[in-house]
Amino acid sequence: MNKLKIEFRQNLGNTAFDINVELPAQGITAIFGRSGAGKTTLINAVAGLTQLDSGRIEINHRILFCQQAGINIPTRQRRIGYVFQESRLFPHYRVKGNLLYGAPESDNDYFNQIVDLLELRMLLDRFPIELSGGEKQRVAIGRALLTKPDILLMDEPLASLDLPRKREVLPFLEHLANNVNIPILYVTHSLNEIIRLADHIVVVDQGKVVTTGSIEQVWASNAMRPWQSFAGQSSLFEAKLIEQIEEYALSGLELAEGVMLWVQKVEEQLQSNVRLQVRANDVSINLDKPERSSIRNVLPAEIVELQTQSHGSHRQSVSVKLKLAPDCYLWATITAWAREDLGLEIGMKVYAQIKGVSVTQRDIALSH
Numbered sequence: 001m002n003k004l005k006i007e008f009r010q011n012l013g014n015t016a017f018d019i020n021v022e023l024p025a026q027g028i029t030a031i032f033g034r035s036g037a038g039k040t041t042l043i044n045a046v047a048g049l050t051q052l053d054s055g056r057i058e059i060n061h062r063i064l065f066c067q068q069a070g071i072n073i074p075t076r077q078r079r080i081g082y083v084f085q086e087s088r089l090f091p092h093y094r095v096k097g098n099l100l101y102g103a104p105e106s107d108n109d110y111f112n113q114i115v116d117l118l119e120l121r122m123l124l125d126r127f128p129i130e131l132s133g134g135e136k137q138r139v140a141i142g143r144a145l146l147t148k149p150d151i152l153l154m155d156e157p158l159a160s161l162d163l164p165r166k167r168e169v170l171p172f173l174e175h176l177a178n179n180v181n182i183p184i185l186y187v188t189h190s191l192n193e194i195i196r197l198a199d200h201i202v203v204v205d206q207g208k209v210v211t212t213g214s215i216e217q218v219w220a221s222n223a224m225r226p227w228q229s230f231a232g233q234s235s236l237f238e239a240k241l242i243e244q245i246e247e248y249a250l251s252g253l254e255l256a257e258g259v260m261l262w263v264q265k266v267e268e269q270l271q272s273n274v275r276l277q278v279r280a281n282d283v284s285i286n287l288d289k290p291e292r293s294s295i296r297n298v299l300p301a302e303i304v305e306l307q308t309q310s311h312g313s314h315r316q317s318v319s320v321k322l323k324l325a326p327d328c329y330l331w332a333t334i335t336a337w338a339r340e341d342l343g344l345e346i347g348m349k350v351y352a353q354i355k356g357v358s359v360t361q362r363d364i365a366l367s368h
Helices: 039-047 095-100 108-117 133-146 163-179 191-197 215-219 222-227 336-342
Strands: 003-012 015-024 027-032 056-059 062-066 080-083 151-155 183-188 200-205 208-214 234-245 250-256 259-264 273-279 283-286 297-310 316-325 328-335 349-354
Touching: 003 039, 015 027, 015 039, 015 183, 015 200, 015 208, 027 039, 027 163, 027 191, 039 056, 039 080, 039 151, 039 183, 039 200, 080 133, 095 108, 095 133, 108 133, 108 163, 133 151, 133 163, 163 183, 163 191, 183 191, 200 215, 208 215, 215 222, 215 234, 234 259, 234 328, 250 273, 250 316, 259 297, 283 316, 283 328, 297 328, 316 336, 316 349, 328 336, 328 349
Parallel strands: 027 183, 027 200, 080 151, 151 183
Antiparallel strands: 003 015, 003 056, 056 062, 200 208, 234 250, 234 273, 250 259, 283 349, 297 316, 297 349, 316 328
16 A cells, blocks of 8 residues: 655754654645644655654655665655745746646646646736745645645745735645645644645654644544643544535534534535534534424534643533544533533443534545
């Protein structure tokens, strides 16, 4: 099976790096963590921009670096596409010239595919000074892809853009995961970008991998708690569209075997994959199954974790982790009063009422 393997130990600056991670060879993997955690250093090691003393870096069985075997492929030969925070376009080249810079050979079909994917055709004769920030980043992404890389590295590509330009570029980044058959390592500080884009996530802290896994697994783990306030806590699910009720404009989405949620109609084919976000504040807990309720989503669950948080003035909230099925978890936020009144304890069987579900705005593929 094709994989991306990154392994190295090294002191760089004030950080002692100890990285050993194996990542999927397709889709977007978010590299996430605090400022100075080592995110950019990690992808620079893959690119060969960080000189390593020991370790091994391998993409799809092609070794880029191996100290033991004496292999260290130069950056220009690693077949790496790199998109920086700034577009770094050549001001004296038109868009077409920028796109073709560094392309290994003439391939009109592939050129047209990338131009159409990123909707650049109307921009080909313009100079960079005539482009918006979002358009410049799309050109930078296109230029990186036209080098036909084995992997695409993106170092906070939206960080320099204002909100309207970020919204302009995000849909194109979403297209990449489903239309470009190479791994994409995406460094970001933005939880929203992770939700919208990532299939996999690596959380880095002080040069070490804290956790890694699918976005749903890591999002539900304690590693993400520092970035999610109790008010902003949520659960992510990759669900499958299995039923449509045209009369009520509702869609049935399967989270796991035997676990289904109803949402406002999703305009996709049956068996499509859909990402859902459920905010913990939209989940309430019942000891008995509610009868004759207007809330359609009521799921049996088991309490597997309880966390209490103080908010000052003696006000407390309780975060409740609920198991819906094997490897399928839902967070709820309730008051300490509610926990005490209901006598909630780990291991109890309860019912979760879900008042709101958000379908994230990302490309939906029939197989993911």
